[in-house]
Structures are given as structure tokens and as C-alpha cells.
Amino acid sequence: MGNLSIVTIVIIVANVLISYKGFGDYSFFEKYKFNIGGIKRGEQFRMFSSGFLHVDTQHLIFNMLTLFFFADVVIQYIGSLGFVLVYVGSLILGSLLSLYFHKNEYHYSAVGASGAVTGILYSAILLRPEMSLYMFFIPIPIPAYIFGIGYLLYSIYGMKNKADNIGHDAHFGGAIGGYVITLFLANWLFQENLLMIGLLAIPIVLLFVLKRMGKI
Structure with missing residues (x-):
């Protein structure tokens, strides 16, 4: 990990410049x-632009460090264009899921x-489901794969309890984007690791079952 490609550098620089502009310009x-x-007034660009602003x-550093550690894994398997498609698609899907869950909260904001x-x-x-991750x-x-499933189950818990100021729905929507777009671009995974595809789908299915049941 840690091989910085040009697309990763461009995305990190864009996040840093736009975020710092936001820090100093209310x-x-x-x-x-x-x-x-x-968004309801027609400013749909917010669903994209908000992904480059930070509190x-x-x-900012936490998000960019996470991106730095995992970007090259994605690029290695699906290329730079695939990486960009996953990044942008996940950003948009994260915003769409936030819109879906908060559509009646007129003042709800996030970055x-x-x-x-x-x-x-x-x-x-x-x-790379077999790779190991270390937590602080x-x-x-x-x-x-255990971390991924656990993280999304925690996100469901956070969405249900609404006890913090974290955008769990945007995280979850982003994960759905990463999951769906990667399977579309790397459909060989269906032959090589169908069990893992099924396991990683469990929290995604669970979220929509709970939503349909009115539990979230």
C-alpha cells in the first residue's frame, strides 16, 4: 500500500484545497x-460538492489517510478509471442515501x-478480502471482510440510534457504491469469490429490510 498514483494525488489535492477554502470562507x-x-430548491450540485468539504x-486528514491506504489496492485491480468511477459513484450514492433518509429534515446538513x-x-x-486491517x-x-461487515453493522446501529453527529447514511451509501460498481467492473469476482460477495451483501440487505419494517 501507499503507492500514490496521479489520480489519488489529484483527488487528495482537490479535497485539501476546497476544504481549506471552506475553512476560511463561511x-x-x-x-x-x-x-x-x-437540494430541494434545485441545488443538486451540493450532493457532489459537499464531498470535497470538511468540518x-x-x-480532512482522517479521510485522506484512509484514501491513501486503500486507493492503490483498487487501482491495482480495476485501474485508474475504475478507481475514479468508484470514488465519484460512491460519493453520489452516499449523498443519495442521505437524501433518502433525511428528505423530511429541511435543515439537515453534512460535509x-x-x-x-x-x-x-x-x-x-x-x-482483497483476505488482507488484514489494524485498528487503533x-x-x-x-x-x-470481517471489518467491512462489522463497520456496516455499526453504521446501521448509528443510523438507528442517531446518537452522534456522524453521517452514517453517507458512509453506508458510499459502501453500497463501492460494492456495486466494483462488481460491475470486476465481474470475475463472481467466479472467484461468490461466497465473499454474499457475505459482504448481508449488512446491505439488512439495512433495507429494517427500513422497510420501519425499524430505521
Whole structure:
């Protein structure tokens, strides 16, 4: 990991420049953040532009570090164009799921590349489910597919309880984007790892079952 390709550099630089513009320019931040009221007024560009804004430097660094660690895995398997398709598609799907879950909350707002980055993370897990991930608070390696499933189950918990200020729905929508677009681009996975495709689909199916049941 850590092989920075030109597309990864461009995306990171775009996030840094646009985020820092937002840090110092309140009107710019307000104009381009994800906001239900603004989107309903016809400002659909917010669903894309909000993915390049961040709340603060810590938020920005965390997302860009995650992108840095997993970008080259995705590029290695599906190429730079595939990587860009996963990134942008996950960003949009993250915003669409947020819109779906918060459509009646006129003042709901959000920013961050988390949806796009989670899409890249889930894509990397789908492509390399056997790789090990290390978490700050767990001293032993975790198989990537267990981390991916656990992360989405945690996101469902967060969406259900609404006890924090994290955009769990955008993360989940991004993961769906990473999952679907990667399978479309790397359909050989159906022959090589059908079981893993099924396992990683479990939390996605669960979310929509719970939503249909009115549990979320």
C-alpha cells in the first residue's frame, strides 16, 4: 500500500484545497455543503460538492489517510478509471442515501469525503478480502471482510440510534457504491469469490429490510 498514483494525488489535492477554502470562507462552505433545503430548491450540485468539504483539519486528514491506504489496492485491480468511477459513484450514492433518509429534515446538513472514501474501502475489501486491517484500539489484525461487515453493522446501529453527529447514511451509501460498481467492473469476482460477495451483501440487505419494517 501507499503507492500514490496521479489520480489519488489529484483527488487528495482537490479535497485539501476546497476544504481549506471552506475553512476560511463561511459563505463558500454554506453554498456548497450538503443541505436538504438547498437540494430541494434545485441545488443538486451540493450532493457532489459537499464531498470535497470538511468540518476541520482532523476530519480532512482522517479521510485522506484512509484514501491513501486503500486507493492503490483498487487501482491495482480495476485501474485508474475504475478507481475514479468508484470514488465519484460512491460519493453520489452516499449523498443519495442521505437524501433518502433525511428528505423530511429541511435543515439537515453534512460535509466530507467519507462516502467516497468508504466506497474505496469497501471496494478494496471486496477485491482483497483476505488482507488484514489494524485498528487503533485493537492490537491484532482483523480480516478485511470481517471489518467491512462489522463497520456496516455499526453504521446501521448509528443510523438507528442517531446518537452522534456522524453521517452514517453517507458512509453506508458510499459502501453500497463501492460494492456495486466494483462488481460491475470486476465481474470475475463472481467466479472467484461468490461466497465473499454474499457475505459482504448481508449488512446491505439488512439495512433495507429494517427500513422497510420501519425499524430505521
